[in-house]
Amino acid sequence: xxxxxxxxxxxxxYLVASEDIMTxxxxxxxxxxxxxxxxxxxMLDCCFSCQARLFKVVDSCINCGYLFCSxxxxxxxxxxxxxALISELKLISSDLMIDFGLVLIVFRICLRFINKPHEELLGxxxxxxxxxxxxxxxxxxxxxxxxxxxxxxxxxxxxxxKKASSLIESTxxxxxxxxxxxxxxxxxxxxxxxxxxxxxxxxxxxxxxGTGLFPIVSLLSHDCRPNCCFVTICNKIYVRxxxxxxxxxxxxxxxxxxxQPTKIRRRELLSTKYFICECFRCCSETExxxxxRSYPCSHCKVGWVVPIINKTEEVHCSVDNLDFENCDDxxxxxxxxxxIYQNKEPQEVWQCHSCKSIDEDSKGDVIESSIQxxxxxxxxxxxxxxxxxxxxxSCHYLLYGCLTRYCSNDSKPKHKRIKYLNEVINILEKIxxxxxxxxxxxxxxLSLLYDDDEQADAALDAAxxxxxxxxxxxxxxxxxxxxx
Ligand SMILES: [Zn+2]
Ligand SMILES: [Zn+2]
Ligand SMILES: [Zn+2]
Ligand SMILES: [Zn+2]
Numbered sequence: 036x037x038x039x040x041x042x043x044x045x046x047x048x049y050l051v052a053s054e055d056i057m058t059x060x061x062x063x064x065x066x067x068x069x070x071x072x073x074x075x076x077x078m079l080d081c082c083f084s085c086q087a088r089l090f091k092v093v094d095s096c097i098n099c100g101y102l103f104c105s106x107x108x109x110x111x112x113x114x115x116x117x118x119a120l121i122s123e124l125k126l127i128s129s130d131l132m133i134d135f136g137l138v139l140i141v142f143r144i145c146l147r148f149i150n151k152p153h154e155e156l157l158g159x160x161x162x163x164x165x166x167x168x169x170x171x172x173x174x175x176x177x178x179x180x181x182x183x184x185x186x187x188x189x190x191x192x193x194x195x196x197k198k199a200s201s202l203i204e205s206t207x208x209x210x211x212x213x214x215x216x217x218x219x220x221x222x223x224x225x226x227x228x229x230x231x232x233x234x235x236x237x238x239x240x241x242x243x244x245g246t247g248l249f250p251i252v253s254l255l256s257h258d259c260r261p262n263c264c265f266v267t268i269c270n271k272i273y274v275r276x277x278x279x280x281x282x283x284x285x286x287x288x289x290x291x292x293x294x295q296p297t298k299i300r301r302r303e304l305l306s307t308k309y310f311i312c313e314c315f316r317c318c319s320e321t322e323x324x325x326x327x328r329s330y331p332c333s334h335c336k337v338g339w340v341v342p343i344i345n346k347t348e349e350v351h352c353s354v355d356n357l358d359f360e361n362c363d364d365x366x367x368x369x370x371x372x373x374x375i376y377q378n379k380e381p382q383e384v385w386q387c388h389s390c391k392s393i394d395e396d397s398k399g400d401v402i403e404s405s406i407q408x409x410x411x412x413x414x415x416x417x418x419x420x421x422x423x424x425x426x427x428x429s430c431h432y433l434l435y436g437c438l439t440r441y442c443s444n445d446s447k448p449k450h451k452r453i454k455y456l457n458e459v460i461n462i463l464e465k466i467x468x469x470x471x472x473x474x475x476x477x478x479x480x481l482s483l484l485y486d487d488d489e490q491a492d493a494a495l496d497a498a499x500x501x502x503x504x505x506x507x508x509x510x511x512x513x514x515x516x517x518x519x
Pocket of ligand 1: 082083084085086104108109
């Protein structure tokens with residue numbers, strides 16, 4: 036019993052620690068996907084059921100030709116009903132140019148609603164979880180209670196989802212009479228997948244090979260300095276602590292690249308998850324005393340000018356007053372939607388952290404856009420070094436990724452790369468949770484640069500310590516190879 040569900044008006048449901056979880060690397064939550072599927076292009080490389088990478092074919096379906104990692108996996112998957120409709124689902128996918136994997140996972144969830152509506156939430160694949168309020172729900176209830184954000188979704192995407200939903204609805208009505216799955220239920224599933232699903236990683240793929248829906252993990256909060264990381268291994272997700280967590284503390288993970296500056300992180304969360312992050316790091320003007328976005332104050336000469344963020348009251352992007360249905364050109368609708376996002380972003384004012392004088396000319400915005408322009412033309416740290424000449428803080432540029440690119444460039448002098456990597460690690464250790472994998476890959480890089488064996492070994496040990504915390508025992512050897 037490590038977590039329980041809590042609920043409040045502004046956050047909705049979320050999970051908190053029901054006891055102290057002091058050791059980083061603890062499995063806080065392990066959940067098997069309610070449903071999953073590979074992306075279309077990976078379907079013949081992965082088991083059609085559990086999404087494990089196939090190194091050899093063990094069993095296949097004589098009807099549809101898809102492959103399974105074992106005969107048992109094929110039997111337990113209950114493949115016959117979906118198999119009969121695969122060609123129709125493929126037509127829907129190709130007609131609408133939607134990934135077949137997405138159509139398939141939505142359809143699989145429909146089948147699960149039809150076949151197992153009363154399935155209990157707590158199954159044998161849940162480890163150490165006491166779900167409080169949720170234990171009275173069925174898994175089907177829980178999936179249906181996840182947020183759809185239908186009103187926030189890009190109208191072009193929503194339009195495709197609606198078309199696909201109506202086609203799936205009629206396929207179900209023709210082939211499984213009494214299925215009682217409505218158009219709106221199917222549309223909700225599409226939206227729930229878009230907003231809540233996690234990427235799956237089969238070994239050997241450098242990026243996500245598929246998608247899985249994990250309804251309990253979907254209740255976890257986002258934080259830009261989270262206390263947990265997640266790893267997916269086939270169709271299971273492991274939520275592992277990466278910092279000590281105290282009783283009653285909110286359990287958090289991150290949905291985005293945390294090495295980005297606040298403005299970029301918030302923009303990404305707003306456009307993909309439909310909320311403005313107000314975590315500690317996002318609301319800390321100095322980003323936890325790291326000053327990643329700042330320039331020297333010309334008034335007091337000692338302070339740094341940083342962006343002050345005005346909190347917004349209304350974070351919901353309503354499109355109610357826009358007439359998308361009668362809009363001929365969906366690109367116009369999309370532009371309108373973009374504009375809404377722009378207006379929803381909190382307005383930043385730049386202010387000296389020391390003397391409190393306000394930068395009336397938005398010099399900070401000008402500096403940032405010039406850095407970004409320079410980087411897009413020439414993504415090289417030399418450019419930044421020139422521009423840096425005291426115009427911005429020493430780590431302002433770091434978070435735009437160019438310094439890390441420099442550090443991995445073999446033609447650059449070793450001593451400089453070592454110096455920068457140590458600088459990067461120092462900053463990442465302040466802004467990220469103590470065992471974040473970003474830190475371990477920098478230690479790994481560092482270990483390859485040191486000529487001194489002792490220093491190299493120490494850096495490699497640090498990298499391994501970090502990786503071991505994130506990857507569950509037993510999966511360490513396979514999974515860590517990609518990172519180490
Ligand atoms: Zn399998
Ligand atoms: Zn089949
Ligand atoms: Zn945040
Ligand atoms: Zn000042």
